[in-house]
Amino acid sequence: MSKTALVTGITGQDGSYLAELLLSKDYVVHGVVRRASTFNTCRIDHLYRDPHDPEARLFLHYGDLTDASRIACLLERVKPDEVYNLAAQSHVRVSFDEPEFTANTTALGTTRLLEAIRMTGLPCRYYQASSSEMFGATPPPQHELTPFHPRSPYGVAKVYAYWITRNYREAYGLYAVNGILFNHESPRRGPTFVTRKVAAAAARIKAGVQDTLYLGNLDARRDWGYAAEYVEAMWLMLQQAAPDDYVVATGTSHSVQDFVECCFAHVDLDWRDHVRFDERYLRPAEVDDLVGDASKAARVLGWEPTVHAPELARLMTDAELEALRHGDPGTLSAVPAPARHQPAPH
Ligand code: NAP
Ligand code: GDD
Secondary structure (H helix, E strand, O other), X not given: OOOEEEEEOOOOHHHXXXXXXXXXXXXEEEEEEOOOOOOOOOOOHHHOXXXXXOOOOEEEEEOOOOOHHHHHHHHXXXXXXXXXXXXXXXXXXXXXHOHHHHHHHHHHHHHHHHXXXXXXXXXXXXXXXXXXXXXXXXXXXXXXXXXXOOOOHHHHHHHHHHHHHHHHHHHHOOEXXXXXXXXXXXXXXXXXXXXXXXXXXXXXXXXXXXOOEEEOOOOOEEOXXXXXXXXXXXXXXXXXXXXXXXXXXXOOOEEHHHHHHHHHHHOOOOHHHOEEEOHHHOOOOOOOEOOEOOHHHHHHHOOOOOOOHHHHHHHHHHHHHHHHHOOOXXXXXXXXXXXXXXXXXX
């Protein structure tokens, strides 16, 4: 009997890789998609088959984490064995502009989903997409017992979501886990996160369709891993005998400037000729240094990363070059082109 999974945030970076992984393991996958006036399924279109096709194993449903009755209804209908809650307003800078929406989706949305699981009484396992952003100002290396000191409305919302997940585990005996994932990137990364923005700009400048890249703080340090590998850790967490929380990271640290240098050097450009500072990309409070200690995940889950930041920078830049070669204007092409209007800096 194949298992059934319900994935919120399936249209996002991680959702698309997780859907691929689960389908490869013969799961039936149900994804929750927000209704938008434009299509937002480009990261999973390659996985989709018409539901009338007897081979179809991926099914999409409209839903939103701000809509509790819809979530309960979907759980009742799908009766999943595993629930992966990846949906969030996930952009740290945007969370300063939209703190209330961020809290509603990222924090309260988690409660809505957990409460729906509790009320329906389904014996499903629950994965919560927790974040290294929760550690915020606490110095590295950060591990499962490191105190949280969030520095953004997003980080605060994720701390709430982390604790409500633990609370439902302790109070109601739910099999609920927190994956505390450090930054993970890929060619499918949202175009306003720094790695994708930089990789895309390096490729576009090389191709002669962009001249300048504006960035904020180049000194921040991050532990960047590869998203396609991180979803494997999510799945492993739900296959254990008992629920627990795990840090997932590479254990290596690079600055934003290091990442910029890697991407530009990969296309034989000197980043100093093209990168300019713009204070609009600074945050009201910054997270200076994140480096994860994922030894528990290695020991218990047998999970270890193989891709580190320099290789990630190269593979992301190559993907952007490839997309430009094919004239792909979609999600895999990238940067907000200068002509494309952006409501706020990111
Ligand atoms: P992402 O690309 O921004 O995807 C977020 C997903 O959430 C999208 O599918 C989005 O839908 C959906 N979503 C947003 N608001 C929603 C709402 N109100 N109701 C239902 N769905 C909603 O993020 P990601 O990088 O894949 O990250 C996945 C999860 O891991 C997030 O919870 C993020 O906070 C967390 N996380 C990410 C990282 C990282 O480095 N990537 C690290 C730690 C934790 P649309 O496509 O319609 O926008
Ligand atoms: N986005 C962005 N844009 N960041 C910039 C820029 C810019 O132009 N210039 C410098 N940065 C710096 C930010 O100030 C931050 O220190 C760093 O680059 C990384 O920024 P992001 O790529 O936006 O990621 P993040 O670390 O803030 O948040 C991501 O990782 C978290 C895990 O630690 C997101 O994926 C979160 O959802 C995730 O939880």
